[in-house]
Amino acid sequence: MNRRLFLATIASLPLLGEGNGFAISNPRFADNPFTLGIASGDPDANSVVLWTKLAIRPLDLDGGMPPADIDVTWEIATSDSFTTILKSGKSRASRLLGHSVHVEVDGLTPDTWYWYRFQAGDATSPVGRTRTMPLASAQKTAFNFAFASCQHLEYGYFTAYKQLAADDNDIVFHLGDYIYEYAASEKRQRRHTNAKLFNVTDYRIRYNQYRMDPLLQAAHARCPWFVTWDDHEVENNYAADISERKGMETPEFLIHRANAYQVYYEMMPLRRTSIPRGPDMLLYRKAKFGNLAELLVLDTRQYRADQPNGDGLAPINDATLSPKQTMLGVTQREWLEQGLKASTGTWNVLAQQVMMGMVDRSMGPEQKYSMDQWPGYAGERMALAKFIQENRIRNTVVLTGDIHTNWVNDLRVDDRKPELPVVATEFVGTSISSGGDGVDKPKILDDLLKENPFVKFHNQQRGYVRCRVTPTQWTSDFMVVDQITKEGGVVTKRASFVVDAGTPGARSV
Ligand SMILES: [Fe+2]
Structure with a gap:
């Protein structure tokens, strides 16, 4: 009502x-x-x-x-x-x-x-x-693109974009957290100019502040982008019409969401089909790069059920497996399945936000997963992998942002069962700036990899991911920045992984 x-x-x-x-x-x-x-x-x-x-x-x-x-x-x-x-x-x-x-x-x-x-x-x-895309029937031999996410301005400089804008990309995906909604904080490298965002005016000023960044402008000027949002374009960890703030009523939050969505539309190179209607805005959509790649851009925020188990780390339990626990919503889920079935692309790319790999984040005998990510929606996550397997969807590659770290994951129907066949590959790209300079190897790296053998790579520096796609091979370069808290950081290639067409799963090169 x-x-x-x-x-x-x-x-x-x-x-x-x-x-x-x-x-x-x-x-x-x-x-x-x-x-x-x-x-x-x-x-x-x-x-x-x-x-x-x-x-x-x-x-x-x-x-x-x-x-x-x-x-x-x-x-x-x-x-x-x-x-x-x-x-x-x-x-x-x-x-x-x-x-x-x-x-x-x-x-x-x-x-x-x-x-x-x-x-x-x-x-x-x-x-x-x-640029325009090749015709769907065009026999293309190469497709070059990059994906980026999470650019909290206060943590430092968008140095990664300097290299990204120098690369020869056909397109760029931005996978969300284009801005952060928080008020200014003390002792960071740059500073938000206004308070926590709520009104249209607040959001406009915040986006303007981010868009004044010359490196971000240069990256936009270089080639067309496909953008999608995550949570911080509205508010941390929101789910559909549910705020993370206790006591926030749905109508008030929907007004907040309508303000945020309106300014997102204003600030992004989006088609008329994405003009918001009140608190609703159509952002999932697809594109093709010739016969080489089908690109499916997802929205995992607007239609999702609330995070189960208190939105922290929790085991995969009945709450995560419930059919009501949807990440995509029924309409987007059906659209995605139809899109995958009808795809004529050699590669099927899901450009989306939160990690699909079921990574156990609790070191030791206990198993705990992030409830904001796909494991919090494990029933739907496993059904989607099963759909890809049963329908023989070719060469599915999932692109992810959100968690300010790099990951390469071989995806199975259930990642807890290494005896199952690999059905898809996931590349999680780190943040442009969120989190500060970061580290190459976290202290828990060895344990993390031991407990999650489907994880092929993990790194915690800033940067972006550069991809080269051909009819026979996919290559992802993990580009990292030595420091972003000072200007003039140096961007280098930290690791490269390859997927061979016809063989899901990544190998280091
Ligand atoms: Fe983020």
């Missing part, structure tokens, strides 16, 4: 994306309005989303922008010199969407690189590079 009342209230609010009718078509800005850079995302074979957001003073209320919509023009060209402009058009930076601009440019050529920029009044944006 509470939820219905809440939805009735939301329905009376103005629709997102509808302007107030008053637009400035030829503004004159006192300062550069393109302080947040540009981005592109969600390409398919013929179209891509171009993004920017106007903010003269990004850390001020409304970004220092006037309370009106502003006309913005965009251009897309075959080179960064913009001598041949292929397409251009007008869009609008809507005040109701924080003066963000989302343009879905269509009619493009498959498998092609483009350059784009925006203009508002007499101001011109930085130039971004983007």
